[in-house]
Amino acid sequence: MSASFISALSAAKEAAGAQHYPQGALYLVATPIGNLADISLRALHVLALADTVACEDTRHTQQMLRAYGIDKSSGQLLAVHQHNEAQAAEGVVDRLRQNQRVAYVSDAGTPGISDPGARLVTQVRAAGLRSIPLPGASSVTTALCAAGLAEGGDGHSGFVFRGFLSSKATERAHEVQVLSEERRAVVLLEAPHRIEALALALAPLDTRLVTVGRELTKQFEEIATVAAGDFTAWLAADANRLRGEFALVIHPAPAGAAQAPDDRVLKLLLEELPLKTAVKLAADITGEARNALYERALALKQG
Template sequence: MSASFASALHAAREAAASQHYPHGALYVVATPIGNLADITLRALHVLGLADAVACEDTRHTQALLRAYGIDKTASQLIAVHQHNEAQAAQTIVERLQQGQRIAYASDAGTPAVSDPGARLVAAVRAAAQPVVPLPGASSVTTALSVAGVAEGSGFVFAGFLPAKTTERETAVLALAQETRAVVLLEAPHRIEALAQALAALGGRKLTVGREMTKQFEQITDVAAAELPAWLAAEASRTRGEFVLVLHPAPAAPAAADGERVLALLLQELPLKTAVKLAADITGAPRNTLYEQALALKNSEPRRPESA
């Protein structure tokens, strides 16, 4: 433990010790996604206070706790991962019913979002035991905060797309018309396959976050079609964990918009010129607008011939 974290533990006690921490409660603790300094004071206090720490990987969490100067014996660490979560949840519920405080931390970030933890939380709540969230680092909100997504568009958290090629490509096609931002996660050994699938989205903007909060953090904007080439340009770009924000698809103009604009332009311009400008303004197909223009022209009342 460095002197800086010794100070942090002292600060945690000063800031958080006077608060109420009920017995028999599960504390869902967000941990850093890379930078150890991103731990919260309340998380430090609760991790030290807890009778046991449930975690995705006991070795990883033990190393994390020791980095902060928090000592837990091997018997105080409970493995809770995707292969044993249902069974481990029952063990934890029994310990909570005995009045123990148990903290749960996944390997990184906020538990039960993409990592394990949701089944555990559901089991504890079903047993009528309290669940206390300790917010903190999240790769999802970290990436969104620097993506510059338009305010009010909202977002969808898709997490990891399917590993099988056909299923992954189908999932990407489903995102093609999504008018909200989409947050994706990917591991280094699968990022190139994901990039090939996302390339089908053409010019759709992606914000790519690699090694977020770590020493070699990299954040860049790239068109979906260009992502494979961007990854291939430097060997280091395929290393580390990835968070990608797929920006919202432009809203498709309503068919009525193109026809309305076209009708206004036809009052002042020749047919071909009006069609071209209407297509440029609305994005509507030029052939469709041309047919509409002919129909509008044919429907105009004929002027009486002069005597």
């Protein structure tokens, strides 16, 4: 147990202990995305109270619980992750029917947003049982509040959570083309080994701003707002910027701003591919006629 949290459990019990925590219910508990201090008092109390803690990674969760001074046996930890969620949910439902309190945590943040948990909630609901959310840390809302968003183009506000884009270059480029037409802010997540590919894919958005949150809440947290067209250069300026987990916010397009030009997509493809292949892929991505794209590709090659 970390000495820093010796008083946290007693504070959690005092602050949240008088509340009602029904048995036979699933508790969806948000956990820190990096900084262990970003845990709520109610979350600590429920984790200590739970008969079972369902989680993505039992070893990771066991370490977290011990840091808070919460002791659970291996039999009280149940693995529920993206590869077994549907089947493991049946085990959770069985425990709920035995009148247990089951807490579910993902590896970090709020369950069921980008991490597993949504299928579990669906099956618990289908069984006529109750799910109780405990709000807390989320990389999505953390990135949004750091972005300082103004109202979007044409008066649009709000945001869209898109999460991880495709790992395949062609599909990712098409997804970015679709996102370029979105007038609201867009929240993306990305892993360090794919961040350079994502930066390249976002380049056609040109002057549209992107807030990059790297290692949010952790010791080496970095937050910067750059133009999409400058994102690749920003990453290249410091090798450390390729490390850690990323949450990104594509800012709303300013009022009257043009959509991402197709020539930017075409130009990027022409730098890597023969002309005919580039034109074919550009047509697949943008939906434009090949003849028009071919003419513009020739002009780009000559110019």
